[in-house]
Amino acid sequence: MTTLKKPRWWHGRSAVIGVPYAWLLMFFLAPFLIVAKYSVSEMGTITVQDVMTVADGIVKLAVKYSNFIFIATDGLYFHAYMNSLEYAFVTTVLCLIIGYPFAYFMARTKASLQPTLLMMVMLPFWTSFLLRVYAWKGLLDEGGWVANLLIATRLDHVLAWLGMIEVPGQLMHTPFSLVVGMTYTYLPFMILPLYANLSKMDLRLLEAASDLGATPWVAFWRVTVPLSFAGIVAGSMLVFIPCVGEYVTPELLGGPQTLMIGRVIWDENFSNNDPPMASAVAVILVLLIVVPLAIFNRYQAEAQERTS
Amino acid sequence: MSRGKALFSATFAKGFGRAWLVGGFLFLYLPMITLVVYSFNKSRLPSTWGGFSLDWYAKLINDTEIINGLILSFKIALMSATGSVVLGTMAAFSLVKYRRFRGRTFFSGMVSAPLVMPEVIQGLSMLLMLVAVQRAVGFPPRGLLTIWLGHLMIGMSYACVVVQSRLQNLNPQLEEAAMDLGARPWQVFSLVTLPMISQALVSAWLLTFSLSLDDVVVTAFLSGPGATPMPLVIFSRARLGLDPSVNAVATVIIVAVAICVGLASIWVVRSERRRAAEISAAQRADSA
Numbered sequence: 133m134t135t136l137k138k139p140r141w142w143h144g145r146s147a148v149i150g151v152p153y154a155w156l157l158m159f160f161l162a163p164f165l166i167v168a169k170y171s172v173s174e175m176g177t178i179t180v181q182d183v184m185t186v187a188d189g190i191v192k193l194a195v196k197y198s199n200f201i202f203i204a205t206d207g208l209y210f211h212a213y214m215n216s217l218e219y220a221f222v223t224t225v226l227c228l229i230i231g232y233p234f235a236y237f238m239a240r241t242k243a244s245l246q247p248t249l250l251m252m253v254m255l256p257f258w259t260s261f262l263l264r265v266y267a268w269k270g271l272l273d274e275g276g277w278v279a280n281l282l283i284a285t286r287l288d289h290v291l292a293w294l295g296m297i298e299v300p301g302q303l304m305h306t307p308f309s310l311v312v313g314m315t316y317t318y319l320p321f322m323i324l325p326l327y328a329n330l331s332k333m334d335l336r337l338l339e340a341a342s343d344l345g346a347t348p349w350v351a352f353w354r355v356t357v358p359l360s361f362a363g364i365v366a367g368s369m370l371v372f373i374p375c376v377g378e379y380v381t382p383e384l385l386g387g388p389q390t391l392m393i394g395r396v397i398w399d400e401n402f403s404n405n406d407p408p409m410a411s412a413v414a415v416i417l418v419l420l421i422v423v424p425l426a427i428f429n430r431y432q433a434e435a436q437e438r439t440s
Numbered sequence: 441m442s443r444g445k446a447l448f449s450a451t452f453a454k455g456f457g458r459a460w461l462v463g464g465f466l467f468l469y470l471p472m473i474t475l476v477v478y479s480f481n482k483s484r485l486p487s488t489w490g491g492f493s494l495d496w497y498a499k500l501i502n503d504t505e506i507i508n509g510l511i512l513s514f515k516i517a518l519m520s521a522t523g524s525v526v527l528g529t530m531a532a533f534s535l536v537k538y539r540r541f542r543g544r545t546f547f548s549g550m551v552s553a554p555l556v557m558p559e560v561i562q563g564l565s566m567l568l569m570l571v572a573v574q575r576a577v578g579f580p581p582r583g584l585l586t587i588w589l590g591h592l593m594i595g596m597s598y599a600c601v602v603v604q605s606r607l608q609n610l611n612p613q614l615e616e617a618a619m620d621l622g623a624r625p626w627q628v629f630s631l632v633t634l635p636m637i638s639q640a641l642v643s644a645w646l647l648t649f650s651l652s653l654d655d656v657v658v659t660a661f662l663s664g665p666g667a668t669p670m671p672l673v674i675f676s677r678a679r680l681g682l683d684p685s686v687n688a689v690a691t692v693i694i695v696a697v698a699i700c701v702g703l704a705s706i707w708v709v710r711s712e713r714r715r716a717a718e719i720s721a722a723q724r725a726d727s728a
Contacts, residue, residue: 144625149541152531152596156550159593163565170568234464237457249461251705256468258646258701260654262671263690266678267471270478273682275487277474316471319464348453377558379657384678394560394657401564401661411568414561425556 170411172196199412209396209413213420216393219307219382220375223314227322227371228364230315235326235363236356239333246331253323261317265384268313272303272385279303298389305387313385314375321374322367329363330356362431369428373421393417476694479687486682496688505673506689513653513670516584520591521649525641527592528599528648535600536607554597563661566590570662582664590658595648602647606640607633639708646704650697 172195203209238249256264271278282288288300296308303309333356341351357364379394386392393413400410479497483490500506531551534541541547554562570586573579580586610633618632619625656671663672670689677683 145538145541148530149534149538149547152527152534152551153543153547155527155596156531156547159566159569159589160550160554163562163569166568166572167561167565230464230467233457233460237461240457241461252465253468255698255701256472258650258697259472259694260650260671260690260697262654262656262674262678263475263693264471266674266686266690267475269678270486270682270687271471271474273486275485277486280487316467319468323464348450373556374558377560379558379560380675384675394558397560397564398657401567407564407568410564414564417558417561421556421558428556 167411167414170408171199171415172412173408174198175406175408199409200416202409203412203416208391212391212393212396213416215391216376216378217420219311219314219390219392220372220378222311223318223375224322224368224372226311226315227319228368231319231322231326231367232364235323235330238323238327239330250327253320253327256320262380264317265313265381268309268316268385269304272309272312274304304385305390307386307390310382310386310390313381314378317381318371318375321370325366325370326360326363329360329366333359362434365431366428369424373424373428376421377417472694475687476691479684479691481684481687484682484684496684497692499685500688500692503685505668506670506685509668509670509673510689512584512667516587516591516669517649517652519588520595520652521645523588523592524595524599524648525603525645527596528601528644529603529637529641531596531600532603532607536604551597551600554594555601559594559655559657562594563590563658566593566658567661582662583667586662586664587659587667587669590662591648591652591655594655594658595651598651599644599648602644603637603640606637610636639711642704642708646700653693 174196238246238253241249270276273279282291282303283301286300288297288303291297291303291308292300296311297303297306337355337359338351341355342348346354377394378392379398382390382392382395383398386395397410397413397417400406400413478486480492480494481490482493482495531547535544535548535551538544566586566589570580570582570589574581614636615628615632618628623631654671656675659669659671660675663669670693674686674689677686
């Protein structure tokens with residue numbers, strides 16, 4: 133009976149796996165390999181010189197490292213990579229500072245209220261990312277109410293002192309506006325995994341800590357925070373990784389000071405019309421992202437093992 | 441003494457918690473509210489309130505660039521949401537139901553990679569591949585079709601995540617029971633599995649629809665002359681500075697999305713409730 137049935141299952145099975153598999157190989161892996169190939173080729177006069185040429189049945193490989201050498205020697209690229217990592221890091225820290233207490237208090241409110249609060253955090257997900265970034269343009273530009281508020285409270289002097297803006301009063305197109313925009317758009321990515329983690333915590337552990345003489349403050353730092361470590365890692369990576377390669381926010385809210393690597397790739401391709409160079413920059417960016425990604429995956433796998 | 445202190449800190453913590461939540465929600469919502477409010481501003485500048493007006497909406501109707509962009513974007517979003525849900529469901533089904541097949545780890549890595557890969561890289565890589573294909577066979581031209589392929593690639597991953605988490609929580613005994621009663625695999629899927637994951641399919645569809653409607657970077661890499669979808673129109677105007685017409689479009693989009701999400705979540709809650717009622721009715725009948 134089972135031997136009779138098996139072929140049917142087998143057909144359905146191979147189609148269900150095969151179609152998305154083939155799709156991913158074609159539209160995710162193949163483009164990626166093409167980028168890798170482009171990164172070791174050079175621009176000819178108009179078109180890209182092919183790495184591989186077939187002449188008289190002989191395959192010739194002409195791998196050029198000039199793009200990578202150029203990236204290594206030109207300070208602009210190093211600067212852009214460093215900027216990207218720095219702004220992504222600052223954004224992640226800010227999201228954590230705002231998001232952790234937020235998720236914590238959300239997980240401790242009345243159970244009946246929590247689905248509504250969760251829905252309210254999710255809702256910005258559904259509204260356009262582009263429009264959320266654009267909204268800050270109106271707030272921080274000259275005459276915007278947040279800009280006026282910051283200037284009236286003289287907080288702009290503090291920001292200038294911190295080096296987030298160049299001169300007091302000028303808030304747009306500065307590292308400040310960039311970081312605010314990215315924090316705003318990525319905050320839900322921090323809150324959601326933290327909330328998922330904190331709402332599952334066993335509250336009896338806190339009772340036990342208090343029975344053993346810990347003050348709420350001590351219990352928070354020595355019980356709650358270590359237990360939510362997986363959530364902290366997940367949220368931080370979900371904010372950090374996309375921020376490194378961000379393009380829209382630096383373009384709309386950043387300034388000449390805040391060159392990020394996403395913009396470099398875009399400009400190499402569109403303005404300089406140099407896909408090989410853009411590809412080389414992209415390959416290095418992928419290598420930069422692989423490390424935090426590996427950390428993220430390890431923690432996800434560990435968290436899954438613990439639940440199952 | 442110590443009891444009084446503890447009480448004080450408890451009420452303080454409660455107040456502090458509430459204030460933090462309120463502050464967080466203000467941070468999340470005030471910028472959007474401001475955006476909507478200024479779409480009704482008669483004045484061009486955000487610094488001055490020139491009185492309430494619908495001028496920008498009136499201008500929107502005659503703005504062919506925006507109207508055409510909106511139509512094109514809706515077409516692409518419809519196509520990519522539908523395609524993403526089909527492909528994403530297949531991928532999720534493979535990952536959840538088939539625990540073992542050759543290259544499974546590699547497959548699951550590829551499915552989730554687009555979620556974290558910077559969009560600039562995805563757009564660039566897709567563009568370079570399509571250019572290579574175009575040079576070889578003269579097809580496809582850059583435009584609706586190429587944008588659709590790009591959105592499909594990202595949307596599939598999101599759809600897969602949503603459907604996967606639902607499939608993992610399903611009770612496998614229901615499908616096994618159907619098989620024991622003689623249903624063919626396709627019948628098991630369409631009569632048992634599909635109704636149970638329908639809510640996840642709806643939310644995956646809505647999510648990929650709104651992602652497609654919103655995407656700037658991949659769209660910019662893959663669009664061609666004459667095909668300028670909505671996000672590119674908004675982006676190019678926003679780049680030049682503040683533009684009340686952008687606020688007006690934004691308001692229209694936000695309201696439309698809010699209505700869709702609201703209706704869908706009402707539907708999800710209702711069908712959830714109905715199913716719970718049916719299950720408890722069945723259990724009662726069983727025990728009687």
